[in-house]
Amino acid sequence: MTIFVSPQSLPALVLNADYRPLSYYPLSLWSWQDAVKAVFLDRVQIVAEYDQAVSSPSFSMRLPSVVCLKTYIKPSRFPAFTRFNVFLRDRFECQYCGSPNELTFDHVIPRRCGGQTTWENVVAACSPCNLKKGGVMPKEAGMIPQQKPYRPSVQDLHNNGRMFPPNFLHESWMDYLYWDVELQP
Missing domain, CATH: 1.10.30.50 (DNA Binding (I), subunit A)
Structure with a gap:
């Protein structure tokens, strides 16, 4: 099972304030529009950016590829029964x-x-x-x-979710995904 993510949509990986993804499956992604809005509302800090930018007549910014929430969201201990x-x-x-x-x-x-x-x-x-x-x-x-x-x-669902990565993982996300997986010698 693969979640389809279009690389052309330039999604932003969303990290909690502890720099861990909000969820692994589905991977916590926001559209570039939602990421830019969160930046302007001062709810996130930009951790990494794409090469692409958006512009208005008076402003230009590179699109965020990784954002981190400024306020920690405590994850629920048990997931919803769905x-x-x-x-x-x-x-x-x-x-x-x-x-x-x-x-x-x-x-x-x-x-x-x-x-x-x-x-x-x-x-x-x-x-x-x-x-x-x-x-x-x-x-x-x-x-x-x-x-x-x-x-x-x-955590059980996160561990299982790691077995089903989306079809697209931007290189700037890799430092924040799967960082707690044991390294192979």
């Missing part, structure tokens, strides 16, 4: 067969058996596996999820 975040937790793979295609989600303990729509009971599943399992218990169907569903932390 379909996208379930897929990200499960690395965009069916938890029964490993397929990345036709993803939906499955209640491990079916709702008809009292299963709830929670982090601890929902997994990513491809449509064929979801249909095959139906409304029966995993052992009955002979389909046990590859990993037990769990409530991920934001």
Whole structure:
């Protein structure tokens, strides 16, 4: 799964006040227009710039490629329970067969058996596996999820998000992405 980012749109990487990206997946990017507006509102400092500039009759500035918030935003500890975040937790793979295609989600303990729509009971599943399992218990169907569903932390999703970088990463962003990954000798 790839998030499409157009290099021609000149997006700005947004860092929190601690110089870490606000999020890794989707990568925290602003349009060049939003970045310029934030500069004028004095909400960010420019860390790096593109070669391209915008001009008015009385002003010219190079477009920011990396901006850093002046005020720290405390990240939430636990992410929202959304379909996208379930897929990200499960690395965009069916938890029964490993397929990345036709993803939906499955209640491990079916709702008809009292299963709830929670982090601890929902997994990513491809449509064929979801249909095959139906409304029966995993052992009955002979389909046990590859990993037990769990409530991920934001850090869990960030770690998984690093496996799915956008199609475009500007060179000026590289010093701020993945800096906490262990270096190889």
